[in-house]
Amino acid sequence: MDAGEAPAWIVLGRDDGSVTAVRLNGDANEEGRDEIPASGLTTWIADAEARWAPRWVWHDTPQWYAGLLAEGVRVARCHDLRLCHAILRDSVLVADTAAVKRSHEWDAAPHVDAEPDTPALFELDDAHHAVGPPADADAALAEFARQRSAILAGPQPGRLRLLTAAESAGALVASELRAAGLPWDAEVHDRILVETLGDRPSSGGPPAKLAASAERVRSALGDPAASLDSQPKLLRSLHRVGVLVESTSRWELAEQRHPVIEPLLEYKKLSRLLSANGWAWLSEWVADGRFRPVFVPGGVVTGRWASSGGGALQLPRQLREAVRADPGWRLVVADVAQLEPRVLAAMSGDTALAAAARGRDLYAGIVESGAVATRQEAKIALLGAMYGATTGESGRLVPRLRRAYPRAMGLVDDAARTGEDGGVVSTWLGRTSPPPSEAWTAAQSRATEAEASGADETRARRWARDRGRFTRNFVVQGTAAEWALAWLADLRTRLTALPPVDAAQSAPRSGPAFQRQPHLAFFLHDEVIVHTPQEHADAAAQAVTDAAAAAGRLLFGDFPLDFRLDVRVADTALKD
């Protein structure tokens, strides 16, 4: 490693078995290159991180970072070229003439396979093109230059710089979440299953309580052979006994009065638990006291994370009790109260809505303002406004909010109108919705032609409204996701600053990079779980709170609004 000025960025690329590291100065000019044998890569990166703390520029975070984490090495900052490309390619804050919009080799799907150097990187698809973004150093350098110039040339470079940094920090967090894992007590999980479903059957059949409720259903149907797991067959069985529902969904069934309803609802509940999070899930997804799902940053169009495998974002509340801190450790469980409405207030500059939210439950504030009568009404009305409800109680209440909070409601109404007209909308930091599909556009133009049928017009109108609800929600959901990324990134930095505990208090199952420090263990849109040594529990809880305040300032400056958290320190993630 050469001495010299500290590089601001180090671009990593893989070429024929070795790794090239290109050092760039603060103006992104090349200062030098190092060829690093694969065997020495981790050490080289750890040394460079300690010495320079550069921003690492690489093609795909999990492919570089999973291996480092496995050897106990963390990095503070990175620039994920694949994720940032996806943002810049569509962003209205980037000129259409920018080269990044045409570097299509970087339009790659998220990599679900988190292991580095696996054949996945070189897999061929049907057309015999390599899957995934380019991994070599020259391609990375060129794309990085395109991205930098796209950001800097735009009308609001600060926002895109923030967004790309936050997105990249999220990528680091996602890899770290997988490496550290969520502490999971398989015995507690098993106990919940046994209590709910009955003993685990030794020979493949259903557990006792599930079988019993199936029997009650079949008996109420008067058909000992009734099939309960096939929707069409179940529907026919219900019709035969006079339960004239159109679907077999819980909501519709609950409105019926018939002896089959109660056992059937119970059967559905139990069978859902067994098939989604039963013993098979436990043995597939929990190992060595940790649930290690794959988080997929940017996996949702709005910028929210998705997950792949294990249903990480759908863990039923019923099982939260199985989330257990290691001995001598604690969990800090925190979620944001009414994140999306608060974000809407801030991004629209609606001081009346911000005042309703400040220092209290936002829905209570709306009630106090007199716009609606009850908390429940406030909630339904606000959700309806953000989702585009037009009917029912929600649709009826929305106009009242429009009068009380014209700026906030104006923002989402404008977004809806733009979407219906075929336009694109953007989040606060500049993530832009995809343009309408060709089929959508074709349907709209067909409906305006002279020979258009009534059906053409109806369909075009329905699709337009569908898209309007999507863009309406996009601006809010997407900006909330940006706030959450800023929260995560800031929190991660604060936790890293807490001193490691001694070996005696370590939690070895969290892996070499996390066993002696508080670390993020779970993230779910507006909620985090931190796993922390007991002695740092209060500091970690404070860090969670401070990070939320910092995220609010980072996005919205001095706008007078707080992002209230519910923070608990406990041994389990169980709520209340």
Next chain:
DNA sequence: TACTGGTGCGCG
């Protein structure tokens, strides 16, 4: 045997 689409339900 592998796929796709529909249904239903878990989460925010």
Next chain:
DNA sequence: AAAGCGCGCACCAGTA
């Protein structure tokens, strides 16, 4: 049948 957004996953049925 949820009204009204965004997801992932299991299961079944129909098809290739």
